[in-house]
Amino acid sequence: MVNHNIFMQRCLQLAAMGQQWVTPNPMVGAVVVKNGKIIGEGYHKEFGGPHAEVNAIEAVKDKTQLKGATIYVSLEPCAHFGKTPPCTNLIIEHKITKVVIACLDPNPMVAGKGVKHLKSAGIELEAGVLEREAQELNKIFFWFHTQKQPYVVLKWAQTADGFCGRIPNAKLSSKITNWYSNILVHKIRSAEAAILVGYNTALNDNPELTNRKWIGKNPLRIVLDLAGELPQNLRLFNDEKQTIVFTLKPKENTQHVSYFKLNSTLNIVNEVLNALFELKIQSVMIEGGPKTLQLFIDKKVWNEAHIFTSSREWQKGIKAPIIKKDTKVYDKINLTDSYQIFKPNYSL
Helix, strand or coil: CCCHHHHHHHHHHHHHCCCCCCCCCCCCEEEEEECCEEEEEEECCCCCCCCHHHHHHHCCCCHHHHCCCEEEECCCCCCCCCCCCCHHHHHHHCCCCEEEECCCCCCCCCCCHHHHHHHHCCCEEEECCCHHHHHHHCHHHHHHHHHCCCEEEEEEEECCCCEEECCCCCCCCCCCCCHHHHHHHHHHHHCCCEEEECHHHHHHHCCCCCCCCCCCCCCEEEEECCCCCCCCCCHHHCCCCCEEEEECCCCCCCCCEEEEECCCCCCHHHHHHHHHHHCCCCEEEEEECHHHHHHHHHCCCCCEEEEEECCCCCCCCEECCCCCCCCEEEEEEEECEEEEEEECCCCC
16 A cells, blocks of 8 residues: 655655745645656646646656655645646646545645646546645645734843843843744844834844845845824835835835835724735844834734843843743754744734
């Protein structure tokens, strides 16, 4: 009896290799199996490029081996023309007789259409193999299409006694975590579509909000500037990447900066998330400051909180955000400093 899990696990391994490059598409891996052996494999490498099924089939040197073969795919094959032709057509064309998938695609453009097309062509289909693992791999993609809002990741560093920043003009160092933690932050950034900060963080820290210490694209930069007072010479207004400013007083858009007018201060979080959904921004990382982070926490619209806790104590400073004590710890890594990932009960 064929162990489908082995081949699907390989699909998931392959899919993860495209993490930094395929957004807004999902990560997908595929393997072609004949007589219990993998004869071709591939993954979706970059947005706009060939899909995983195409790369896996192309990797089979002797195309006659495709007739009667089985293809494993970590996500339902597409049946529509997008930036590339439908993958279901290619599978049918090469007379592959069985398709095993991990889960259905939540994108309304696909959502069951691929399965229907394959079945109508007489191809045997099996779904649900490592379904949970496949959904976890593409948690951002699934959340965006099922909940109709971006996947929200919170991130901050804090001291052992709960401070995340020095009092303005303090002469002591404001560095909390170590160099390794800093690299990890950029790795986290590389997986997100956008980064958001508040007015004080933009003004006082003057961050670039780019991905400089890890492979992958720079995320879209977002800043809350309600009064429209941020100086235009700040780093986040340079040409490294596009920036969106959410404000009550928008200015004229430039080549690299767009302004989005907020209706009021009463519902900032929902207005921001709704706008990002309309812009098809699937995920956003909230990097600060504490007031901005607490806005998302209090509205209960966050999916993960990445918290770096130093062994240092400051005794005084700017208090770090607070999440409920019963929030579950999803993962924990010790990097001299403590690094924990928290998830609320409503997250996937």
